[in-house]
Amino acid sequence: MSFLEIKDLKVHYPIRGGFFNTVVDHVYAVDGVNMIIEQGKTYGLVGESGSGKSTTGKAIIGLEKITSGEIIYEGKNVAGKNRGRRSAFNKDVQMIFQDSMSSLNPRKRVRDLIAEPIRNFQRLSDQEERKRVLELLDIVGMPEDAMYKYPHEFSGGQRQRLGVARAVACNPKLIIADEPVSALDLSVQAQVLNFMKNIQQQYGLSYLFISHDLGVVRHMCDYISIMYKGRFVETGTREEIYSNPKHIYTQRLISAIPNINPLVREENKSNRRAVDAFYRENEHLYFDENGKVYDLNPLTKTHHVAIKESIKGAI
Numbered sequence: 001m002s003f004l005e006i007k008d009l010k011v012h013y014p015i016r017g018g019f020f021n022t023v024v025d026h027v028y029a030v031d032g033v034n035m036i037i038e039q040g041k042t043y044g045l046v047g048e049s050g051s052g053k054s055t056t057g058k059a060i061i062g063l064e065k066i067t068s069g070e071i072i073y074e075g076k077n078v079a080g081k082n083r084g085r086r087s088a089f090n091k092d093v094q095m096i097f098q099d100s101m102s103s104l105n106p107r108k109r110v111r112d113l114i115a116e117p118i119r120n121f122q123r124l125s126d127q128e129e130r131k132r133v134l135e136l137l138d139i140v141g142m143p144e145d146a147m148y149k150y151p152h153e154f155s156g157g158q159r160q161r162l163g164v165a166r167a168v169a170c171n172p173k174l175i176i177a178d179e180p181v182s183a184l185d186l187s188v189q190a191q192v193l194n195f196m197k198n199i200q201q202q203y204g205l206s207y208l209f210i211s212h213d214l215g216v217v218r219h220m221c222d223y224i225s226i227m228y229k230g231r232f233v234e235t236g237t238r239e240e241i242y243s244n245p246k247h248i249y250t251q252r253l254i255s256a257i258p259n260i261n262p263l264v265r266e267e268n269k270s271n272r273r274a275v276d277a278f279y280r281e282n283e284h285l286y287f288d289e290n291g292k293v294y295d296l297n298p299l300t301k302t303h304h305v306a307i308k309e310s311i312k313g314a315i
């Protein structure tokens with residue numbers, strides 16, 4: 001059962017210029033995105049830098065003004081102004097930010113940082129609140145004395161875990177995780193990702209997992225959407241995207257995943273060259289005359305590709 005539906009979401013930023021500082025054009029950061037989020041599932045949002053991933057996440061939780069579109073939460077449209085600061089949606093949808101250093105207030109101790117979302121939505125006594133903060137620190141594997149420290153006293157990995165603790169503090173239904181591990185080294189990445197998976201199993205959480213790293217997304221996600229210039233070029237289950245990518249942009253992204261096995265390195269390299277050459281020859285078939293991504297076209301119930309109807313049979 002889906003509890004959240006994003007319909008035709010658009011975020012356009014005006015570009016001002018000229019003598020009168022008038023709006024001369026727009027950046028189409030997010031340009032018609034649709035998603036259906038079910039309980040307990042992980043959705044990957046993948047794309048190159050500037051494709052609109054963070055803007056999509058921020059627009060969903062209300063940090064970015066939406067140009068048009070609907071966010072249907074439990075049957076009601078919560079896009080725009082018609083939801084209160086303490087609404088169920090604000091409690092149930094939380095975000096972990098791309099940069100943990102600037103997203104945690106440097107002047108607050110961990111105890112207050114983690115208790116802040118709880119204070120917004122629940123009335124707990126001092127004793128109860130302390131107990132809950134300790135519980136949350138335990139969930140993310142941090143010691144009790146972390147309570148009294150400030151964000152700068154932690155490593156990047158630890159800070160990201162604090163971000164996870166803060167996000168799960170009010171038992172949300174969905175966590176939007178924007179590149180939660182990109183700034184961390186590989187061993188710490190695995191730790192944080194495993195925490196996130198454990199918490200998911202315990203609480204039946206859903207994730208919208210934003211990343212440019214297809215390796216991490218493969219490890220985490222049930223469904224994946226590939227984003228390019230503010231639009232989805234392809235969406236599908238993990239198997240559909242990795243084993244049967246249909247859009248040339250997806251194919252190119254997947255062929256660029258590095259392989260650590262030295263025996264297949266040469267083979268991969270020539271494969272990558274072939275995919276690149278194919279991309280250049282066929283680009284015009286997959287994007288319209290303005291270079292815009294077409295609307296998604298269903299291949300199966302779950303697998304959708306942005307192509308013209310007329311070439312659907314040929315791919």
Ligand SMILES: Nc1ncnc2c1ncn2[C@@H]1O[C@H](COP(=O)(O)OP(=O)(O)OP(=O)(O)O)[C@@H](O)[C@H]1O
Binds near residue numbers: 051053
């Ligand atoms: N406040 C803003 N004003 C104008 N343009 C913006 C603003 N915020 C983002 N953009 C533009 O919107 C586009 C999408 O940005 P966004 O941050 O969503 O990309 P991203 O996919 O998250 O990239 P990255 O992987 O680098 O984090 C970019 O072209 C960016 O320059």
Ligand SMILES: [Mg+2]
Binds near residue numbers: 054055098178
């Ligand atoms: Mg981003």
